[in-house]
Amino acid sequence: MPPLLTVTHPKGIYLPEADLWLDPHFGVERAFISHAHSDHVARHQLTFSSELTLELMRARYGVKESSSFQALPMRQVFEWEGWKLRLFPAGHIVGSAMLHLTRIADGATLLYTGDYKLRQGLSSERCELLHADTLIMETTFGLPQFRFPPTGEIVASMLKWVRETLDDGGIPVLLGYSLGKAQEILCALGDAGLPVMVHKSILEMTEVVAPLLGKLPAYRPFVAAEAKGHVLLFPPSGARSLAIRKLKTCRTAMLSGWAMQPGAKYRYQVDEVFPLSDHADYPELLETVETVSPRRVYLVHGYTQEFAADLRARGYEAWTLERADQLEIQLGQPKRKIMEAGAPAVLPESAEGKPESFAQWAYVCAQAAAESSRLKKVSLLADYLRALEQETDLELAVRYCSGLLFDPAGGEGPLNTGWAVIRRSLQELSGLSDAEYRTLSRSQADAGRTAYLVLSRCPLVVADMDLQETAHFFRELREARGPLPKTKLLRERLAHLSAHTGSWLVRLMTGELRMGSKEGLIEEAIATAFQQPADAVREAAMLSGDIGRAAVLARQARLHEAVPRPMVPIKIMLATPEETAADIWQRMLGAEPDGAGEVWLEDKYDGIRAQLHRSTGKVEIYTRDLKPIGVQFPEITQAAVGLHDEVIMDGEIIAYAEDKKLSFFDLQKRLGRRDQADLFLPSDISVRYVVFDLLWKNGSSLLSQPLAQRRLALESVTMPPGMTLIDVHHVRSEVEIEAAFMAARRRNNEGLIAKDPATAYTPGRRGKAWLKLKKAFATLDVVVVKAEQGHGKRSHVLSDYTFAVRDEHGALRVIGKAYSGLTDAEIETLTEHFTSTTLQQKGSVRTVIPDTVLEIAFDSIQASTRHDSGLSLRFPRIKAIRTDKTPEDIDTLAYARKLAGVTVS
Incomplete structure (x- = not known):
């Protein structure tokens, strides 16, 4: 009996004796491509494929037929360098092929299936198997739970859903990959008499293979204005496309073998799923091994370890070449009901009627996230906030809805609990390997959905916590030193939360609530809940530095008591960009003729916008996103100690070397560094603070005063060395604005900021009071x-x-x-x-x-x-x-x- 062919898997499947790679994802010298899906296609020096696969690659990827491609007819022997190559239909998609390889010297044989299925497809040839000594097979669905219903039953269910959707006045959208699944769906619709519109990418592929597909429905390119009454066929990425969202009456259905898994609707975020697959199911995998009767089996893709163990128990020599690398992995049998996309979460019984529970908070957030109407979101949140009796619970709930874990004005540091801690906690609870977790995470691209699906497979003992216990947990997590203690704390907490509640804890920790505009939404909800003006809520939140505190003031009708105070950063006032000097003049002075008005101009520096707070015995600097950075600029904090007044200033940090202004690129190196010995040496690069506004002085807020008055107050402050007052240029025409812009550029500044001297300081807002002229470089x-x-x-x-x-x-x-x-x-x-x-x-x-x-x-x-x-x-x-x-x-x-x-x- 001839020796078996050698198979290795360094970065892909490789046959060293034939010097041939099988479906590699990267360019190699010689490769076999089994079909034209993008994850099986790369540029190689010599490529073997079926004739139809080459045709599809030419249409899909612009591949040109040349000597670097060897297209082989099905079932015919091709002799090449001591080998016989034969291709057989794989049944996966149109043109897909298995490779049967024979070593001429001794007759040793190998069959590589690629992706395949044995049952007759609607759009592809029936698979043909041949005996081989070595079998390399894909095992995407290599678990006993994957036993697909007959194709006829699946198609009948799909057509019933399509007709019901049309009868209800909706637009059914069927989702399948542009090559393969889309053509299978079209064939299933062939006798239904339903008009079909297809996505552009599906149209291109279908036109290439249409002559091979038999009877198809009347299909045409998708036109949104004419979609009513049609069945739409889109690739999976189209489920959330702008075109589908605009139609509003669409219902979506995903067609995939993974529809057999619990929670598939939630995973795909669709209305329905149907298990129409172009891969072999578990019984077909067993039939393949029995038919080929190999001496050795190598497994790739999907449940390789599990199916290899299964085959060894049946007496076959079977080994995995890799771990799970599909877009989906098994999630195991869930221990609780899976929440489908858009559906209300199932609350633990203990959380009913307890608005202060974290589960109730998560439940309300899920409802708000599922609502498309902003008014309904606001109403849901307002009802919830109104029901919270304790002020502490109200503060916490509002902060959490805004994605805040702590009182931002309280000086508490971050959790320092990154993705690695969250991932390890979830893995330790679920038993998922690194590869399995990574694959699942990539398929979701959403921390909350990933956590939900992982926790759904865990044997959790649910014991809900309230909002104050949640705050205590966050403090413990922040104070824990090192990833191991943090992982232990998080794992133990997640083990006592439902999958839904745990997923919202992860969302909160990662700042990925995705309910809509976080701050604006919750500010409106507070205003609605306590019948206060939304603008007053926004201003109180900004001035107090804590939206939780603003909520309490709103409940007590005391929003007017919110005032600025040192060490509580205020959102900066923003400038609206304009493209020309004429635009600046027009926005500032409207139809007034030149000379009839005046515009204030300041240079726009290439530095870091910063807010400086100086109170008795303390100085801090905050970035535009309100983060403290004083430790990274000790020269400025030391200079600010020399101020004789308590102040809150707005300005820009700029860097100099040899009395020459440097760029933001140089200054940026300071950000994020904590080792002062590693900062710029004062003798090489100096840092200065250029002040252009004064927001608070000696206990009095200046925000409501016009810029001209704030400037007078600023000029009364004695600036210590290291701090400079910005120059103001007064101009009376657009010509003077253009000249000032060119002068600012000559001074190595980015451009100009134009300001209306009669306007107040409006934190966090843009308007025509400040305009910036900063032409692209x-x-x-x-x-x-x-x-x-x-x-x-x-x-x-x-x-x-x-x-x-x-x-x-x-x-x-x-x-x-x-x-x-x-x-x-x-x-x-x-x-x-x-x-x-x-x-x-x-x-x-x-x-x-x-x-x-x-x-x-x-x-x-x-x-x-x-x-x-x-x-x-x-x-x-x-x-x-x-x-x-x-x-x-x-x-x-x-x-x-x-x-x-x-x-x-």
């Missing part, structure tokens, strides 16, 4: 090389783009990353494109074919070791998708260096 045409999954409301799309310029040798060099500037529709379009042009995926980051050109605006450019270009952009944002340009038209690294003033020796 330049733009670069770049090409996208990586696309990354977003977060929050963008967790279902690829919204973060890494881009590159071209060096003198023609190589692409990364220069930055941007995620702002595009509309939701543009992001969805790019998501579809990058999904179909993915070359390699690692976690949530996809390396893509560099064919998409973006125009990037930025504020400045600097030498940096962060990227391989040696440059970095400050505040990059996407100005436009340049469909008129090709990758050959992008800017060069030499041009970017010129903009940065960087020379290369």
Whole structure:
């Protein structure tokens, strides 16, 4: 009997004797591609595939047929370098193939299934199995619980749901991958007589294979205005797309083998699930092994360890080549009812009628998050807050609804409980491996959903805690030193909460409540609950530094008592951007002719916006997001000690070296460092505080006074060395504004801030009282090389783009990353494109074919070791998708260096 072929799995499945990789995710010398799904496609020097797979890759990824591709007809023998290759239908999707390999020297054989199924598909050939000595098979559904119903039953259930949705006046949306599942669904709809609209990506793939599919329904491209009365067929990412959300009457259904798992609706966030799969179920996996009758079995994908043990118990030599790496993993049998997406949570009995319980807080938050109407969200939260009797409970509930764990004015530090502690706590409770947890987390892209699904498999002993016990737990967690004690505390707490309540504890700890605008929503809820003006609530929250305290004042009708006080940071007043001097003049003075009015101008520095508080015996500096940073700028805090008044000032921290202003890039190095010995040496770089406003002085608030009066009060304060009063320029025309802007640029500042001297200081708001003129430094045409999954409301799309310029040798060099500037529709379009042009995926980051050109605006450019270009952009944002340009038209690294003033020796 010939020796078995050697199989290894260093980074993928590799046959060293044949020097052949099987479905590698990265470019290699020689590879077999079993089908045209993006996770099985990469660029190789020589690629074997079926003829139809090559056709699909040409249509989907722009692959050109050349000598680097060897398309093989099904079932025919192809001899190559001492080997016989034969392809057989895999039944997975159209064109999918198994590879049967024979070593000519001794007749040793190997069968690689790739993704496959044995039952007859509606859109693919029936799978054909052949005997082999070695079998490499996928085991996506390798557990006994995965026994799919007959296809006919699944299709009948799907059609019943579709017709019921249409009868109710809704629009049914069926979700399936653009290649494979979408065509299977179309075939299932073939005899139903229902009009179908399909997503663009599905249309492109279907047109390639339509001649092979038999009878199809009448389908056409999706047009939102005409969608009523149609069945919509979208890829899974379309479930939360802007187009679907705008239709409002849509009901969504996911078609996947994972519909067999409890909580599938919650996971996919859809209205219905149907277990239509293009993978083999558990009985088919066993049948495969019996039919092929191999001497050795290697397992890849899915439940490899479990199925290998199963086969060994049946007398086969079976080994796993890897651990779980699918998008979903088994969650085990839940110990409680799974909460479906949008449905009310099931409260523990002990929490009923107890608004002060943390479970009740989580329940109300879940209800608010599930509501699309802001008015209903506010009403739910207001009813809940009104029911809280104790002031302490009201303070805590309001803070938690705002994502705050502690009194922000109380000086308490952060939890210092990062993702690693949360992950380890959940793993220790559930028994999930690192790979399993990582896979689940990536599939959800949401901390709360991940925690819920993990906790659903845990044998928890529920004993709810109230809000004050929750606060005590957070204090314990903050005071614990090191990850091990923190993990133990969190694990023990989660073990006594329901899966739903525990998931909201994780949401709160990570700041991912996702109920809507956190602060604005809860401020409106407080105002509604206690019949107070919303603006008064906002102002009291800002002045007291604690929205919880503002809620108590609102209940007592004492909002007017909130006043600024030192060491409680106030939200900064914001400036609205304008593009030209003419816009500034028009916004400030309207139709007034030149000379009839006056605008105050101040230079806009390239530094860090900072608020300085000085009281008797104490000085602190706060960032624009209200975080203390005084320890990182001791020169300024020491200088502020020399002030003779107690004050709250608004200003900018700027850096100098040899009496020359430095950029934000230089100053940024100070942020986050705590080792004073590692900060800039005073002899090399000095830091100054430029003051431009005075908000409070010696016990009196100046917020309501006009800027002109605040300026007089500021000029009465004696500035110590290290602190400077900003210069104000008075101009009377747009021409003078433009001249002042150019002068500010010559002084190496970013631009100008124009201010109306008659206006009060309005914390946290933008308006026409302050306007900024800060023209973009330049733009670069770049090409996208990586696309990354977003977060929050963008967790279902690829919204973060890494881009590159071209060096003198023609190589692409990364220069930055941007995620702002595009509309939701543009992001969805790019998501579809990058999904179909993915070359390699690692976690949530996809390396893509560099064919998409973006125009990037930025504020400045600097030498940096962060990227391989040696440059970095400050505040990059996407100005436009340049469909008129090709990758050959992008800017060069030499041009970017010129903009940065960087020379290369």
